[in-house]
Amino acid sequence: FLDPVTGEIVGKREWGKISLHPEHLMSFLYKLHFTLHLPEWKGIDRWGIWLMGAAAMVWLFDTFIAMALTLPRKRRVQKPGGKSWMQRWKPAWMIRRGAGAYKLNFDLHRAVGLWVFGLLLMLAFTSFSLNLYREIFYPVMSMVSETTPGPFETRTPTALHDPVEPQVSWPELFAKARTEADNRGWEEPIGDTFYSDNFAVFGVRFYYPGEDHDSGGMKVKSLYYDGKSADLIGDEVPWEGTAADVFNQLQFPLHSGRIAGLPGRIIVSIMGIAVAMLSITGLVIWWKKRKARVASRKRKQEMALNSATYQ
Template structure:
């Protein structure tokens, strides 16, 4: 399957993740070679980084916004960057690493190798027969929810049947709903999922989308994530302004040094 776009977004998320830690480190007070002022602790020297100065000029306001907003939202930025990475590079990096760190329950999308995008697998099972089998299996598990929706992944040859009442597909904090998975050729049951069930690694994997979308805490979470989208855009713009100003200053300083050196060589 052509996943270049997903890999690109995953790589960008990894850069964002590492950049979040670097940005935090840059706000920390630097070690002073001279003796620090009496009575001024390390935390006191770090305190100005969390504040926005008033009436200090446009550039300083831009700098303070970039630094202070980044510090106050550090936890949320870190969470969004990590979940962006885990969701985009789930099969390539996240799931394999999770399997090493903690026991995981592999599903059909982890154990099967997909076919090429131009080579889909035609299903050999009718939908009515699949519905009947899924309903029987759900009843055997004590699942009272009706079939909410179904899908067929033609590159994995996997049917998915999800169970939930109308409008309640995200009622478990955005976690995955009860689901059964069937082979597209034989209709054999090849996997199942329940929200908040499984090993610690399974639940942590399930949490990635609810955390990224904010659904883990309902409407307030989605509002916060929406605001964070604005904050990320603001941090990107203010960061570019800081970079441009510093680059302009370096270019100007370099040109002046070159002019001074040329003047010195031409002076009799």
């Protein structure tokens, strides 16, 4: 953190540092969320991202399977005056009272999962799309719909420990970006800049203070410059481009809930608790059924043994 007038260093942080200290706690949790802090191996530092992306794909398919398991079975013969298919599905959406601990656990797992099915599906899909964006999501999107590739989609990154040194000074970059933004009629100030040393790409983002966080990026305009020549090589304007471009832009705002502002972030926070509850209740159901299967198998083995002994 630098004083904007004197340039004096007034604070330091190591983003994502494995630490429970208040200074690093939030970035530690944030990085843990999508990488598990898995270390670099064989020159690749994306193992955790790929693992969590694969888990998100399993979660996505499991969400559909879980929905299917709540559906009532089809009856071969419909009894006269019997309940309709929707009437037989209705109990799955309800929580029984005073039915015992196990039934309460089962109802919480099934009913809550049904009520928040749409949000679960969105979180699972966006988890997959964000972690496996370059590997699967963007290539598939490009096959099924028209996309506008940017520098990060068209360039092949260098090896992890083979960065490209920039040949452009920051003052030169600021001047070029501000002039380009003015020519486009962008009134927003430069909010932040970055340099991706494995792609040799400078990014300059324009937004008013606070809009980068609150909107999840949907109020942030970006210009991209070549790290060696300073040539303009791409841009990104929220809500502009093809339908696929806008869909790509929406992945993080949807996943974080920021697309709906503070209410959206509150809903996604509650969903975090709901997912934890569904995981725990699901594990309890699996454990109970496993115990029942083991006990049933044991009884059958004892009956077979007793039968053999009697004969």
